[in-house]
Every structure is written in C-alpha cells, then in structure tokens.
Amino acid sequence: MLETSARLLKLLSLLQVRRDWTGPELADRLSVDVRTIRRDVDKLRSLGYPVTSLPGATGGYQLGAGAELPPLLLDDDEAVAVAVGLRTAANGTIAGIEETSVRALTKLEQILPTRLRRRVQALQAHTTPLTAAGPTVDPETLTIIAAACRDHQQLRFTYAPTQGEPAKRLVEPQGLVHTGRRWYLVAWDVSKEDWRTFRVDRITTEPTLAARFTPREPPAESLAEFVSRQVASNVYTYQAVLTIHAPLREVAERTSPMSVSLEPIDDNSCLMRTGAESLDRMVFYLLFIGIDFEVHEPQELSDHIGTLVTRLQKAIGAQA
Numbered sequence: 001m002l003e004t005s006a007r008l009l010k011l012l013s014l015l016q017v018r019r020d021w022t023g024p025e026l027a028d029r030l031s032v033d034v035r036t037i038r039r040d041v042d043k044l045r046s047l048g049y050p051v052t053s054l055p056g057a058t059g060g061y062q063l064g065a066g067a068e069l070p071p072l073l074l075d076d077d078e079a080v081a082v083a084v085g086l087r088t089a090a091n092g093t094i095a096g097i098e099e100t101s102v103r104a105l106t107k108l109e110q111i112l113p114t115r116l117r118r119r120v121q122a123l124q125a126h127t128t129p130l131t132a133a134g135p136t137v138d139p140e141t142l143t144i145i146a147a148a149c150r151d152h153q154q155l156r157f158t159y160a161p162t163q164g165e166p167a168k169r170l171v172e173p174q175g176l177v178h179t180g181r182r183w184y185l186v187a188w189d190v191s192k193e194d195w196r197t198f199r200v201d202r203i204t205t206e207p208t209l210a211a212r213f214t215p216r217e218p219p220a221e222s223l224a225e226f227v228s229r230q231v232a233s234n235v236y237t238y239q240a241v242l243t244i245h246a247p248l249r250e251v252a253e254r255t256s257p258m259s260v261s262l263e264p265i266d267d268n269s270c271l272m273r274t275g276a277e278s279l280d281r282m283v284f285y286l287l288f289i290g291i292d293f294e295v296h297e298p299q300e301l302s303d304h305i306g307t308l309v310t311r312l313q314k315a316i317g318a319q320a
Contacts, residue, residue: 158205239275
C-alpha cells in the first residue's frame, strides 16, 4: 500500500488524467477503501486543490477550476512531450500563442531533470521544421472546441464556406484534426443530419456551448482518414477517381493524405480520389506522381488530357 504522501500524489495525478471518477474506481486504483479516498480528497482540498463531489449512488470526484493553477504532475514522457509541443507551438499555426509558448517553455525547462532536458535539447537540435504559410486560428477557439468534444456539448458558430454566404451552424463535435497547416473540426451537423468537416479558421464567431448530446458512432475508424477523404476531393471544383497502377504503399509515399484518398484494389494497383480547382493543375499533379494511371471520372479530365496530348504532339512535330 502506498504511503499517505505518495498516495496523495497518485490520487492527484488520476484526477488530472480524467474528468471524473467514482469513489470505488479511485479506491480500486489505489488499493484502499472508499473511506480512505474521502479522507485523501479532504486533504487535497485543504492544500487548495478544488476537488468537487459528484452526485450519485456511489459518489464521485472531479478536479475543478480554482482561483490558482495547481501543480501538474507529469511523468518523464509527458514532460518531454509538453516541452516539444511548446517548442513546436512557437512556430505553429495558432495565432498569438508563440510568445506564450516560449514563456511556458522557459518555466518548464528550469525544473526539468538533466536527463529530460538533454532529451528535449537533442530533439530540438536535430529537428528542422519546414514551415509553410497558412491560415492561423485563435487558441481560445481551439480550447472551446476541444472542451466541447470532451464533454459532449453542442456548439453554435457562424461558418464561412468556400462558396456561399456565412451561415449559423449547430453541431455535435466529434474531434479536431491538424494537418500541419490547417485545423479541421469533424462534427455532426444537426440541420444537415450528416457528418461534416469544418475548417476552424473559417469559423468567424467564437463558438458557444449548447445542450449536451449522446455521442454518435464516429464517421470513420480514424478521424484523420475521414478528413483526408473529405479534403482530398469534396472541397474542389473538379473531383476525380482513378486507378493508379502501383501498390498503395508506393503511391502513399509519393502523395499527401490531404491531397488524395487511397483504397487498395490488389497488390499492384489502388483507387485514388483527388481534386483540384482546375483540370491543368490536376493533370500536372498526376504526372508529377510519376506512375501510370487510368481515369474513371470525370469525363472532362479524360477530354482535357486528350487535348494536351494533341498539343504536345504538335510541339514535338514542330521541332522536328
């Protein structure tokens, strides 16, 4: 059995990991009885930690927000992850967070053990970020969305689509996906009665919380794959379906999941869905991949490739 001080630290760590716990769950994790959990919770409260009691037959506890930020308990891997994340955020796509990230990183590195500081420094020294210009988002907006996903609360906001006028939306948020350049919200659109992908930088008003909802079955096993399929074609004027005559793994190495969606056909070919704002851009992209392909749709793409072939043949003939 853990000594009292060690048990208090472990209890605090558990309360920070999950939103709420029942008394029996905490007792089982710490190998004590529920009465001991009650006493330990009272001790945490006396130290200034805002632990609130939850109603119910078995009772429960939740670490709430207090007047001051209590110490966070991080294990080695969590501390390294936070430090690396703060360094990345200093050059990231979240507006106004760069200076805040640097200040937080300075505080964290002052208390990191030498062994962890060396790990963070090694990662920083041997990692070169390749940054690309892109839209930035408000960190407060991301915080509100993430909390709504966690607590299963609907969100109201005004959204400006690629085409058309901004409109008010009511959604049941499922999760956030970051592509390295953009943030996307995957959510159930209440009025459309379907799953939708929203670019967070196009949310023009601060999201507000609405009613709680019962979580639905996610639209895909991986939200990243769902966003990839949506972004790869649906947002573009021209959408194409092709067979690529190479194994899926080889094609994936030459393409971006934010540009194409891939499905295996057999060991030597795969189905690709992609999109572009113009047929010229689509043809250039397909040629850039450097693998034989067959167009299934749209017909405009096949016709445009034929036009380009004729033009190139004339160019070769003129040189001859």
